[in-house]
Amino acid sequence: MSRQLSYGLAINEAMHQLMERDESVFLTGQGVISPWYVGNTTQGLFDRFGPQRIVDTPVSELCITGAAVGAALAGMRPVVIHPRMDFMLLAVDQVVNQAANWHYMSGGRTKVPVTVRGIVNRGGEQAAQHSQSFHALYAHVPGLKVVMPATPHDAKGLLISAVLDDNPVVYIDDRWLYEETADVPEDFYEVELGKARVAREGKDVTIVATSWLSAQALIAAQGLADEGIEAEVIDLRTLKPLDSQAILESVAKTGRLVVADGGWRTCGYAAEVIAGVATEAHDSLRAAPVRVTLPDVPAPMSKTLEAVFYRRAEHIADGVRAVLGLGRAGSREETDGFAAPGTEVSYAMREAVK
């Protein structure tokens, strides 16, 4: 268990091991033989498995994704990569209308074991069309599973589980995590879909986080420990099906909830977690939960705007202080994002309850 591997190479190792074990696995999508398009996550695959099983493609997201769905219907286990989730919108019909529904609307007589891998690639002044994360969209759709690994260990194990699962799985990895390095077993292992990970135990507050913000939540929790606050950090790993039990157990203990998610605020994944807890465990909540999300603003370009757009450990820590009633004035605004035109939730809501 002491082998260290980066997140990017953990994805890569999962692909190598899947493909060597199972002839029905193949890899397609734009950039699978590119030196830069998908980081190091596909390195060595083409040389090892050849042009039949590692298929770079024309710029035709809808056809290629649908073809992967079709191949899955025929019994293969394709993995189709979208080097940015932004481009994957062109394939949304095949994911949402077709892949998600096919098993249901055939009365269970067909199945679609496809893995659609969408990469979140943002920051670096890439601006509005090269920064987006649409995990909430896919989590909304019945018939899909959605995973977002936060660690090298889970990047490997969840990819293996996704490919071996008989359902369409949207696997979302984040370029900001590619260099994260940690213990990754060398063997072929699965991480169960639908099981969250308690990344840190604590009694004062529950931080539920997704993907890169799970790592940031741990950093926040360490800092908060110095202030005497013991935060429990739950890294969701799977967004759908959601491990609500893990969340509720934790909230039952702490009574306080902060949800940190890298998507936009309105109708984002954080809303789902808070709504779930509010409807199912209202009585456990000792204070208003807080969401730490992107503001409802397209990704900006300039670094001065990026600096205030993305959420990090400090915003999570502010959120925790706020939920514990320790916030300085204004901290709540920050952690909640703010009311961009188009939401105005937080300001207006605060006004109204004054």
Added chain:
Amino acid sequence: MSRQLSYGLAINEAMHQLMERDESVFLTGQGVISPWYVGNTTQGLFDRFGPQRIVDTPVSELCITGAAVGAALAGMRPVVIHPRMDFMLLAVDQVVNQAANWHYMSGGRTKVPVTVRGIVNRGGEQAAQHSQSFHALYAHVPGLKVVMPATPHDAKGLLISAVLDDNPVVYIDDRWLYEETADVPEDFYEVELGKARVAREGKDVTIVATSWLSAQALIAAQGLADEGIEAEVIDLRTLKPLDSQAILESVAKTGRLVVADGGWRTCGYAAEVIAGVATEAHDSLRAAPVRVTLPDVPAPMSKTLEAVFYRRAEHIADGVRAVLGLGRAGSREETDGFAAPGTEVSYAMREAVK
């Protein structure tokens, strides 16, 4: 004010009045000259305004929607119809990547006054690919406004406001409402975007509802009144920007919240409303809020399955009883939808808090 008009014809009248007043308005999309495709909502337009301004199209959602966006960039005010929201998924790139972002990423130097009208057309054993409502998807995206009129009055007024607004607006109407008939002023009027409507006042519980379920909520409220329960019904009308003030004021009064929305449960619009109230008005809530939504299941075909799939007045009434602690055993499960594979929120959550 005593002229009666159906919802479908109210939409139609809005188009007539917009087009006669403003040369920059034109109408496109599949079915705009069809006798059946879009109900009666486009009748008479072709004869009156001709083939230049009423343009039926090839089956090319992405190009046509993008062309409407382009025409808007050039200063027109196009309305582009998608006769089903299911098909509109093929155009999601132009709505989400392009229309929503263009104003922002040009630093405000361009604007996109396009109206994208998506019709919800479900029931009648149409099954999974001809039944979906993706309003939560669009509400998630900054740069878009989203409206869902529930009455003939608002169907007309919101369409006029949408077309006159300088932003891209997703206008979603529901075929189940087309025959609803009520007072519709004959003059040209707007309904302000971002303002909810208190459809009924009440002190015991707040029902926040969207579109067709707003009408159902009123029916439920009438029935509940006989049981001595006075429900306040808020018809959201605009989903984005959300009129959170209206919601919070009502919840501050009633302390109890039921949200009824015709989308799926997980990451649906109901989650946003509940999360907003939970984070901003936790202390006003005297009981766990309840969401009345579709279960996380694709739309089925057979009538026996449709009968238990869609939510109606009775489910809202059950939700109200539950939030008031009057629920018979099991009613909660029904109003909450239930944990379909892929969510398992409610069961698991209930387990965990036992």
Added chain:
Amino acid sequence: MKSSVGDARDLPEETLLGLYRVMQLIRRAEEVIADLLEAGEIKCPTHLYIGQEAVAAGVCAALRADDIVFGTHRSHGHYLAKGGDLDGMMAELLGKETGCARGRGGSMHLVAPEVGILGTSPIVAGSLPLAVGTAWASLLRGDGKVSAVFFGDGAVEEGVYHECLNFASLKKLPVVFVCENNFYSSHLILSERQPVDNIHETAGVHDLPGFRIDGNDVVQVFDTAKEAVDRARAGLGPTLIEARTYRWRGHVGPNWDLDKDIRTEQEVRSWMEKDPIKRARESLLGSGVSETDLRQIDYEIEDEITRSVEFARSSPYPDATALADFVLVP
């Protein structure tokens, strides 16, 4: 347009008889379905194929039992021609648990994996990529299967159509693209949607063969499909077939769309004169098959249909408690 092979000169008599049988089954089943629609017994959106039977019959006769087929919103014909079970289809249209999709899909989602029908979808052009994908799977596995996908003249207006032709051609995938050009997409005639009537020519720019054929001539359809299927199976890649035909009934439901200022009665009549079944029947009679033999076939078909309707009617509806079955594979 390929030279006509409307006379069955190269075709064994059994084959043409088989084609006749399939076409007649489709026609009669759909006429009964039209009645059930009018009676309100069938409620789901139902798109009738009457008039186009030769395309499904001809193409599917050129396929092996284990070859794969995808269809559209208008796929009763494809389902039956590929060997889908009539009972399962009738029950599906009535929304019964015994339906081919267990009452979850209806007319627009017919499925019969046991005979290679992996499904049909009413998202226009939505199943083209799926067929490209099953063909891709066949290439990877070397299983020798061919995939065929049926679609309409409207589907070529979806960009994904070209994406599919490009990719299939690039990778030489064993897939046959069958465009049934019935000149209408819903209420719109072709000329209101495409600048020229040249669908078969779209193949050329993607470097695959494209044939324009008389879709009401079942033998020509069969011959062309055979050539395409052989090519695909031999590893030579995809083929496009544009079969020109006509749907007699309206776009959806049992009506004729004659009251709606969309098309003329004269146009409908002229196509009814080109009835593919009548032509096959005449050809068979001409080649010595007796009227009695054909009547026998017709009689069997009536019987089969009657029994299927009975089966469908007497089958149970899905149990409401099973709503969430099949959302995910457990």
Added chain:
Amino acid sequence: MKSSVGDARDLPEETLLGLYRVMQLIRRAEEVIADLLEAGEIKCPTHLYIGQEAVAAGVCAALRADDIVFGTHRSHGHYLAKGGDLDGMMAELLGKETGCARGRGGSMHLVAPEVGILGTSPIVAGSLPLAVGTAWASLLRGDGKVSAVFFGDGAVEEGVYHECLNFASLKKLPVVFVCENNFYSSHLILSERQPVDNIHETAGVHDLPGFRIDGNDVVQVFDTAKEAVDRARAGLGPTLIEARTYRWRGHVGPNWDLDKDIRTEQEVRSWMEKDPIKRARESLLGSGVSETDLRQIDYEIEDEITRSVEFARSSPYPDATALADFVLVP
């Protein structure tokens, strides 16, 4: 391929001088941008156009000031050729408030409505429908404007490309589709993505004229574009131009993509020999323009660029408190 008009026989000298000036401005501005990228002063994803200058210059010279242009991720050339302000572009690349998109867009989102540049988008093929839409607006208003949209050889693989050609042709919209075929989409050469190298032929199936031209011959580009623009303005509908050219630098950033086993140095060198600017320069010298005159132009360009970099550097960044400006029009 159209017959070469590489000699400027029909072109007034001022026009060719103007084309030279624009190409040289693009070239030198981008070389400076490459330096700024290497120095880390520009951080946003930046796709250099060096080698393709003749296409932007030739097409935009055929357009009126109020005609409309859309571009891609690789649009510095389009922006400058259409008359976009250099200061605004440099400042945008540095993420400054004075940038043409106020530091909200960066290199991939150049915009200059005052000269008809309604925007550029790095969603491959994403701006094609937009140009179809602005052309549609022109048709409806009768404003006589023509829209031109630049895109790469990768964009024709997006289905929406065909949707756009079909619709523009059907409605005879005043739009010019300019495909800059530089033979690569990111790391993939054309032959790995398309079965044949025949982009100009895709026009034919949609019933519009398609020209294949030497994209490194600015006069040929100008002539062809002029013909297309005239056609469009006369109400005769769209034209497709496939301009064959080459980008010298790598797909993104200042490098050459030579270390990456994607293309050979020899290939790059052979295209550098076909340098469009050198060709224009030689043609001008041959027609009697003096070396001194050209040097004077070059000098002015250097000066303009130096001042723009200075302007960009000394400009302020957007204020962090303004993050949510421009999400919605108030």
